[in-house]
Amino acid sequence: MQLFVNANYNFVKWRFHWIAFSILWVLIGLGFYLKNGINWGIDFAGGANITLKFRDKVPLDRLRADLADASIQQYGKPVDRAVLIRLPMQKKEGDYAGLTVAKLNRDLNPESATGKVDLNFHGRDPIADVIFTADPDRKGTNDAAKQYYLGVAENIISKRSDLGIFTSLDQAVSAPGVTPGIASVLRQKTFVGQFNVLNQETVGPQVGKELQGKAIWAVILSTLAMGVYLWLRFDVLFGAAAVVCIIHDVSVSIAFLGMINGEMSLNIVAALLLIVGFSINDTVVMYDRVRENKRKIKTRMTLEEQLNKAMNQTLSRTILTSGSVFIVLVALLLFGGKVIHEFAWILLIGVLAGTYSTVTIVPAVAIAWNNFTGRKRDIAGPASRPRAEEPVRAEATTPRKRKAV
Amino acid sequence: MNTNLLWKVALILAVLVIFTVAIIPTKNNPEPIRRGLDLKGGTHLVMRVNVGDAVRLETDQAMEQLKTQATKNTLPPPTTRRLNDATFVATPPSGVSPSVYDRIVADFKNEFEVNNTPDGAIQFKIKAASVSSIERDTISRAVETIRNRVDALGVTEPIIAPESGNRIVIDLPSIDDPARVKDIIKTTAQLQFRLVEGSPASDAQAALATVPPNMKNDVDIMPGTRENDLGQAIGTDYYAVRKVVPVTGTDLKNARVQKGRLGEPVIGFSMTADGARKFGDLTGANVGRQLAIVLDNKIQSAPRINSRIDDQGVIEGRFTQQQAADLALVLRSGSLPASLTTMEERTVGPSLGRDSIHQGVLASLIGFIALISAVLFYYKGAGINAVLALLLNLIIILGMMAFFKATLTLPGIAGIILTLGMAIDSNVLVFERIREELREGKTVRASIEQGFSRAFGTIIDTHMTTIISALFLFQFGTGPIKGFAVTLLIGLLASVFTAFFVSRVIFDIHYKAADRPTEISI
Numbered sequence: 001m002q003l004f005v006n007a008n009y010n011f012v013k014w015r016f017h018w019i020a021f022s023i024l025w026v027l028i029g030l031g032f033y034l035k036n037g038i039n040w041g042i043d044f045a046g047g048a049n050i051t052l053k054f055r056d057k058v059p060l061d062r063l064r065a066d067l068a069d070a071s072i073q074q075y076g077k078p079v080d081r082a083v084l085i086r087l088p089m090q091k092k093e094g095d096y097a098g099l100t101v102a103k104l105n106r107d108l109n110p111e112s113a114t115g116k117v118d119l120n121f122h123g124r125d126p127i128a129d130v131i132f133t134a135d136p137d138r139k140g141t142n143d144a145a146k147q148y149y150l151g152v153a154e155n156i157i158s159k160r161s162d163l164g165i166f167t168s169l170d171q172a173v174s175a176p177g178v179t180p181g182i183a184s185v186l187r188q189k190t191f192v193g194q195f196n197v198l199n200q201e202t203v204g205p206q207v208g209k210e211l212q213g214k215a216i217w218a219v220i221l222s223t224l225a226m227g228v229y230l231w232l233r234f235d236v237l238f239g240a241a242a243v244v245c246i247i248h249d250v251s252v253s254i255a256f257l258g259m260i261n262g263e264m265s266l267n268i269v270a271a272l273l274l275i276v277g278f279s280i281n282d283t284v285v286m287y288d289r290v291r292e293n294k295r296k297i298k299t300r301m302t303l304e305e306q307l308n309k310a311m312n313q314t315l316s317r318t319i320l321t322s323g324s325v326f327i328v329l330v331a332l333l334l335f336g337g338k339v340i341h342e343f344a345w346i347l348l349i350g351v352l353a354g355t356y357s358t359v360t361i362v363p364a365v366a367i368a369w370n371n372f373t374g375r376k377r378d379i380a381g382p383a384s385r386p387r388a389e390e391p392v393r394a395e396a397t398t399p400r401k402r403k404a405v
Numbered sequence: 406m407n408t409n410l411l412w413k414v415a416l417i418l419a420v421l422v423i424f425t426v427a428i429i430p431t432k433n434n435p436e437p438i439r440r441g442l443d444l445k446g447g448t449h450l451v452m453r454v455n456v457g458d459a460v461r462l463e464t465d466q467a468m469e470q471l472k473t474q475a476t477k478n479t480l481p482p483p484t485t486r487r488l489n490d491a492t493f494v495a496t497p498p499s500g501v502s503p504s505v506y507d508r509i510v511a512d513f514k515n516e517f518e519v520n521n522t523p524d525g526a527i528q529f530k531i532k533a534a535s536v537s538s539i540e541r542d543t544i545s546r547a548v549e550t551i552r553n554r555v556d557a558l559g560v561t562e563p564i565i566a567p568e569s570g571n572r573i574v575i576d577l578p579s580i581d582d583p584a585r586v587k588d589i590i591k592t593t594a595q596l597q598f599r600l601v602e603g604s605p606a607s608d609a610q611a612a613l614a615t616v617p618p619n620m621k622n623d624v625d626i627m628p629g630t631r632e633n634d635l636g637q638a639i640g641t642d643y644y645a646v647r648k649v650v651p652v653t654g655t656d657l658k659n660a661r662v663q664k665g666r667l668g669e670p671v672i673g674f675s676m677t678a679d680g681a682r683k684f685g686d687l688t689g690a691n692v693g694r695q696l697a698i699v700l701d702n703k704i705q706s707a708p709r710i711n712s713r714i715d716d717q718g719v720i721e722g723r724f725t726q727q728q729a730a731d732l733a734l735v736l737r738s739g740s741l742p743a744s745l746t747t748m749e750e751r752t753v754g755p756s757l758g759r760d761s762i763h764q765g766v767l768a769s770l771i772g773f774i775a776l777i778s779a780v781l782f783y784y785k786g787a788g789i790n791a792v793l794a795l796l797l798n799l800i801i802i803l804g805m806m807a808f809f810k811a812t813l814t815l816p817g818i819a820g821i822i823l824t825l826g827m828a829i830d831s832n833v834l835v836f837e838r839i840r841e842e843l844r845e846g847k848t849v850r851a852s853i854e855q856g857f858s859r860a861f862g863t864i865i866d867t868h869m870t871t872i873i874s875a876l877f878l879f880q881f882g883t884g885p886i887k888g889f890a891v892t893l894l895i896g897l898l899a900s901v902f903t904a905f906f907v908s909r910v911i912f913d914i915h916y917k918a919a920d921r922p923t924e925i926s927i
Binding site: 021051053093094095097101102115117121122123124125126128130135157158160161162163164165168196197199200201202203204206207214215218222223225226229230266267269270273274276277278280281284285290292306313314316317320321323325327328329330331332335336337339340343344347353396 | 453558580584587725730748751753754760761771775776779780816819825830833841859862863869870871873878880883885893
């Protein structure tokens with residue numbers, strides 16, 4: 001099967017329409033940001049996130065009454081009985097998630113105060129300790145006994161991890177290794193509390209501010225580094241066009257994040273950084289072609305013609321590569337779970353934007369630059385200058401030539 | 406097949422075998438690829454060491470020492486007052502010239518800048534060099550103490566590392582009870598034995614009122630729990646305790662949980678030889694008085710000294726079994742030289758970690774299958790070539806991660822399938838090139854040759870740009886994102902190898918095997 005054999009689309013002709021579309025898209029995103037503000041996640045804004053899974057129905061009203069300044073929303077599907085609690089940033093540093101979880105534990109699990117161990121809240125050590133102290137299986141007080149009971153406690157925790165949460169003591173008692181004696185200790189000295197902590201995060205004000213600065217610099221510097229690399233490998237025009245192209249792709253992705261009111265988090269910045277490096281690939285391939293054609297085709301062509309020709313020649317590769325990355329990203333989006341959902345979305349949009357900008361924005365910038373400088377200069381650099389990639393190519397072909405003899 | 410090709414095939418097979426072996430779990434190495442905290446569950450903590458505490462302690466000690474020295478040299482002791490963590494002022498009693506202290510003050514000049522103030526007092530300020538050496542020392546002692554505690558908890562493969570800004574980064578994989586672990590890490594555990602002056606009272610003022618007037622400057626007021634005869638808490642009592650601390654937690658040799666009179670858990674301790682001597686002197690000289698056992702500025706209990714005690718004792722204090730065990734653990738592992746403040750915490754519970762790895766692997770498998778189906782559909786025969794290169798690529802990525810002990814994180818899994826998408830790109834570039842050459846009427850041999858060599862520069866460029874951004878990602882990221890950057894980098898290197906070397910060799914073999922075909926399936 002082959003697609004786009006001898007394709008001959010006039011991309012360049014429509015360049016002003018493309019630019020208008022991109023600007024419109026970014027403006028729409030900007031509109032969303034103006035309306036909703038930037039949804040800084042706790043990574044940058046500071047604050048705390050706590051995700052809890054509940055034994056029974058989520059006691060939303062109770063939680064809201066208990067934690068007045070928190071925003072509380074359902075996490076995942078209702079059957080998951082999970083809730084995401086977001087605490088706003090505090091002025092002082094401190095373990096806010098930890099303190100809040102401890103408070104909820106006191107309020108929702110009054111049994112804890114009686115000294116019983118909460119199987120949903122605690123880990124294997126306290127559970128092992130309770131059984132070890134009672135020693136129902138007559139193992140004594142030596143280290144071997146301790147290890148024996150630790151093993152049982154570990155099985156109980158592992159069972160809990162499989163289930164997500166214990167809904168009854170019977171589930172804990174049915175864990176492997178639980179003897180009738182241990183079971184009766186568990187029934188007396190432990191209970192299954194109302195919730196299990198899926199995750200908790202606290203980012204203090206100082207770390208949040210530092211991460212914000214680091215994120216912004218990382219995006220800016222990587223964009224510039226890309227421009228410099230391509231300037232050295234190709235020429236200054238291309239370096240500049242590449243920087244514009246990257247700014248375009250990143251802006252389009254950020255605009256999309258605004259449209260879905262997504263949270264600006266560390267993962268999103270990671271996605272943006274990847275877009276910086278990856279979305280430029282199509283442009284590199286296309287530009288390489290322009291340069292190669294320059295060398296091969298002796299007839300004089302205008303810049304528009306050169307760009308159009310190269311874009312059509314590489315079109316099938318562009319679509320295929322973007323398509324294959326698209327396939328894996330869609331799989332990630334559909335099956336990768338909630339944690340990386342927005343990450344996958346932003347990558348997807350960024351990859352699409354990268355492909356789109358190669359055939360739209362880059363030629364527009366190149367032509368605009370050319371018209372601005374007012375001379376029909378050779379965009380692939382002067383022909384007399386030795387090309388950076390030639391020695392590499394020579395190296396790659398030499399052994400094969402020898403072999404062919 | 407000529408020898409050159411044979412060598413290449415041997416090399417590829419060797420790579421395949423080495424990396425496959427690296428990722429097969431064995432008994433000694435059940436988890437060849439290390440999973441990150443987000444996939445395994447665990448806690449990432451950034452703590453700030455409040456080094457000011459240690460500086461203040463140094464200042465406080467100097468204040469006490471100055472007074473002791475004055476008394477020893479039969480001089481009237483000055484009154485001292487701390488201005489901030491690093492500075493204190495000593496004021497001589499009225500009518501006494503500050504110059505009488507010159508001889509003892511000289512001993513402090515190593516560590517302090519000493520100046521006479523206009524109002525006839527002496528100001529001591531710790532030198533900047535001393536402050537920074539105290540800070541360095543505090544951080545390294547804090548790291549050591551935390552490591553002792555984490556080791557005692559049996560956490561496997563923890564990371565405890567100092568960072569700039571007086572911070573310590575702590576990564577604790579697979580812990581299932583973060584609340585307890587954090588408590589244990591953060592407990593300062595400064596244990597002190599101090600004599601009680603006067604008698605306990607229900608508020609701080611009343612407690613101070615029971616102290617003889619000449620002692621009022623030499624005591625601290627501290628809270629403790631009031632108990633009834635059954636050992637139940639019924640309120641707070643305030644005690645005046647002497648500022649001088651004759652015996653501290655550093656004199657402890659061991660601490661463990663014991664059963665008290667009523668079967669309640671208490672902490673039994675024993676003293677080092679040096680500690681036992683100090684403890685014996687203290688208790689022997691003060692029989693009949695109350696001795697306060699102070700833990701982190703709170704009085705745990707204040708038993709009356711019945712007789713001289715040398716090297717054994719118990720700490721009571723309404724502990725649960727678990728609290729007693731944890732307290733014994735922190736006492737054994739030593740006290741922190743300064744308090745810790747949480748700057749950042751990220752904890753993933755074990756069940757969420759398990760969910761994440763299931764979903765990540767599922768998504769990757771589906772993506773991978775969709776990808777190879779698409780390639781096979783589009784390129785047919787040559788597609789097999791690409792798929793083989795892709796599989797080898799996957800094995801190399803996982804194998805390299807096992808070799809370099811790189812950490813696999815959830816974004817890292819995304820990174821792996823993304824690099825596979827990119828690895829396809831290299832193949833696509835080459836294949837499209839070969840197709841073009843064929844269309845131009847070149848022979849199969851020349852087309853393959855040209856396809857590979859023409860695509861080379863382009864492929865290097867596309868990889869370089871992504872490598873640059875992966876480097877920035879590594880620089881920027883923490884934990885999961887660093888993992889993502891590492892997998893990307895490894896994946897990109899593997900992709901260059903498979904696309905050029907492996908894919909080329911497969912083409913060559915096919916070409917030889919088909920005995921110089923005039924057309925190929927691409």
